[in-house]
Amino acid sequence: MTETFYEVMRRQGITRRSFLKYCSLTAAALGLGPAFVPRIAHAMETKPRIPILWLHGLECTCCSESFIRSAHPLAKDVVLSMISLDYDDTIMAAAGHQAEAIITETIEKYDGNYILAVEGNPPLNEDGMYCIIGGRPFLDQLTHAAAHAKAVISWGSCASYGCVQAAKPNPTQAVPVHKVVKDKPIIKVPGCPPIAEVMTAVVTYILTFERFPELDRQGRPKMFYSQRIHDKCYRRPHFDAGQFVEHWDDDSARKGYCLYKMGCKGPTTYNACSTIRWNAGTSFPIQAGHGCIGCSEDGFWDKGGFYNRLTAINQFGIEGNADEVGMAAAGAVGAATAAHLAVSAVKRAQHKGGQE
């Protein structure tokens, strides 16, 4: 039988004290009460490790890069050994045919019992030829692995929404995972990349409770994606006060005022950056003086400049936003009205003249 999580941790030299610390930190990160700490510990001690297949489609590996930087729990020491990460071509030792053989082996051995984690997405154009893994289109690998999986984790905005490779005109026809995998439960963990602690917390929750955490309508875990960056931003008081950065080099920028006018997408972005922050809680984009680009939102790459408040509207063949289009329309209507008024006046004058 596969080792339990606890056995693996002890074998890795982690003390029981550290293990319990990890359990309470995880409970806190998941928003659970102290009563759940022993439950997490118990689950870790008794449950066999759930094997995870971590597949990579069209992506940039930023999700993996984020994941291995998790501080609570330390991905390096705990999570990578805790989850039975049977396949992840970026961080596994095996390579080539040997590595690909592991996928087949895992699928056969744990049929219907493993978790499929997908980083990146499949391109559909040219029969999937834009992403070849081990001589076969990634699309084949994904649908095959998903068909035998228990559940699917869509890591990052690529797997969740399509991200940059799905930006217009999307030549490879890259689509998010849920467009090709329709019969399995999918949890979306969007972000480019998602926050490391969010990723490890999601994995831990699934392993501990053997189910997904509560999801919103878009399939994201509510515990991390139920509020906008703006709702918990430490610069929010400046927004309410009407104090904004107007230029990157002005006094307001130095004072740390709200970046709303600089195109910060915090008000429309659901993520936990302003609470959990990045790199062990060190900082997050807004704290560093740059607006949020909305990387965890669907279509964030096609909404015009990252530094514009209003979305670009290009349907009319010109660069514009809601105000430019609206003002042009209102101007046209106003001009037409004025012209109509002039003609009406002339007509009326003529009509009156005719009557007399």
Added chain:
Amino acid sequence: MQADINRQAVYVYEAPLRLWHWINALAIVVLAVTGYLIASPLPTQPGEASANFLMGYIRFTHFAAGYILGIGFLFRIYWAIVGNHHARQLFLPPLFSAGFWSGVWHEIKWYAFAAREPRKYVGHNPLAVLVMHVLFLWMLVFMLITGFALYGEGAGMDSWQFLLFSSWVIPLFGQSQDVHTWHHLVMWVLVCFVIIHIYVAIREDIMSRQSMVSTMISGWRMFKDGRDVDDGH
């Protein structure tokens, strides 16, 4: 029915409907101005954040006016049911009546200076009904739904605004950003409507065969000639 035709004035708009019209108009002006200032805020305020609350006041005004618009709209639906038949005209345009479309066509000709004289209506003329139904009524519904969806985002996932609106509107559009953009664009549609609405109301008052502006103040429609009306009341 015949008695109506010879009368020079008909009571068309009842007091609650007139009140709704003007409250609604005021709410829309406030919403458009504050909405514009939310998307393009005023210049930065000096001093400490604790001493300022400008954006907060602007947003509060927007939300309060939004509630007035929303509650007013619910009242307007109620009044369409219990009020006189003119109160229903805006909601139920007779789209399958040939006479209605012939009336629309005649109004278009009147506005294109191709007809010598407009027809005479106790209620709205058919073109007005069509434009108000499409360009005003449904746009108002759209603004209320997207507006409350955006409000629900701030009110939180457990709020009724979120459950009733945000929970399905945001995924429908893809994300919050696009809901903002459409909410903003339709504001401009309403601005265009207001320009046309005011121009046409004044023009009709002067050039058509019945009163317009004063009717929405007093409720009485005055006629300038004694001939038969064309909407058969």
